[in-house]
Amino acid sequence: MPVAALKEYIGVPRDSVDKFLGQQLVYVSRDHHLLFASAFLTCVPPQMKFREFVEGPLKTLIQPDPDAEKVDWTKVQWLKSNQPWQPQFNLSLKENGIEHKDQIRFQTPGLNTLSAA
């Protein structure tokens, strides 16, 4: 049963994509880099190129980590919804299949200054 109730009950989601004024939420995090307490919440237009997403919000947000400068973006391993995935940098978020509230992760093996081995 989708909810314990006296009669049929349908919940209305409070954060569906239509409520974000043409933008969408994208969660992004770097594995094993826990200086950042949680995955970042970004609110960005779906037309944004993936490259702009990386060069803009993502690079700015990870900057306080001592490993930030050492990332070789051509070698980064990506995951979407916890599955290996390869983004196209010159395509938009939408063209890359990144939906509202998708979680993107990236891994940079060998870089773990603040992480216990």
Add this chain to the structure above:
Amino acid sequence: METKVAKKKLGLKDRYKLLTRDLGWEPSYHTKDEVFPYVKYEGIKIHDWEKWEDPFRLTMDAYWKYQAEKERKFYAIIDAHTQNNGHLNLTDARYLSALKLFLQAISPGEYAAGKGFARVGREFGGVGTQVACQMQALDEIRHAQTQIHAMSNYNRYYNGFHSFADQRDRMWYTSVPRSFFDDAMSAGPFEFMIAIGFSFEYVLTNLLFVPFMSGAAYNGDMATVTFGFSAQSDEARHMTLGLECIKFMLEQDPANTPIVQAWIDKWFWRGFRVLGLVSAMMDYMLPKRVMSWREAWNIYGVENGGALFTDLARYGIRIPKHWDDAEKAVDHMSHQFMLALYQWNFGTCFHTWIPPEPDMEWLSSKYPNTFDKYYRPRWEHLKKLAKEGKPFKNFGLAKLCQTCQLPIIFTEPDDPTMSCHREVDYKGNKYHFCSDGCQHIFENEPEKYVQAWLPMPALFQEPLKGDLGAWMNWTSLIDGKDNGDYVGSQDERNFQQWRGLATTNT
């Protein structure tokens, strides 16, 4: 001459009968199902409400007398506290962060519990249950009031106490306890009793109140100690009600057992997540610490909780489903919470700080397997950034859990270096969770939790549209006073100056 005949006094037994069980009646022009429409839909089968045992046998007339006496004592001490500048007797003004968090997050929970018990008192079918719930409803409102009054004196001198009601409604971290109580209040009456009466009041309450009240005593906060004492005898009654209710459900029909077990699983996990805030208070915010969160968990969680579930085993009840995940989290959670609160402290209505070296040593001795290995390197890096004049503010905000509404700051139970990522697709939307426990709760009742109002996504919707300044106004957070690092704050300056005036000649 007429002799005056002494009025015959009622014995305790008769009084209880007249003032409790005798208040009920059989409805004649409505069916019982119409009068009590919510007692059946959860699937709990009750055959005989008369089997409800009320171990305290307290009647309303005696209740008023006892409570009035406690109120008189409480307010006498609060007055003395105010007149004797009790706000200067604290060990350190850092302590106030724990109080502010309590006032914004926990006291409104007492009020919510009051509303909840008033409602289930009306919805339950038996008179014994109704009267017990009525008393607890009044207790909870009294607790909210005495806590607010006890802390109001600090509001005259320190920041962050002024708008707890707005913060209760709008602050991102208070949505955690608020959603906890909203979840319970929007459930049926039996689930509410397991949620609040049993899981919170019985299994988890000692983890909240004992360390908190001892923390207040250790840190010179007489006001808080006083409301703790004033609430204590009520708490004993609440714990008994919670336990009585669960035994009643289990004894009435064996078919109730799996339903009750599923609620215990759910509400243990929800309660454990809410209490995470207490772990940070205990390990980081008390200048003089009572015991570590780990030590408190060992006593009140493992020993007491373990004994309780051994006792309930004869009804076929086992330990809550995610107990092992909780145990694995205990050595990590306070550090994860405080690191998170520190990096988002532009948005907290209390202060945080990087622990000074003696505190780090204490943490390292209390958490020998985790602190130095996982958390000290992060604090050291934050210290370095602060020293360079670039204190870390995480403007990335956070991914929140759809169920408990906490930022997803937790790691995999078996890998403390890896964030816990859980997601579910439901009706074309994605939902994220902090743990298996929270994901399972969602999957059992998705139509309930898809509606969650999550404060961080809400910041990017109408009317705030991502404007942090507008958000601060809306939550009544005064930027530069209520928030940020304790070091350099107005609270720190004032406390040191006033304390200085009391102890030196300059």
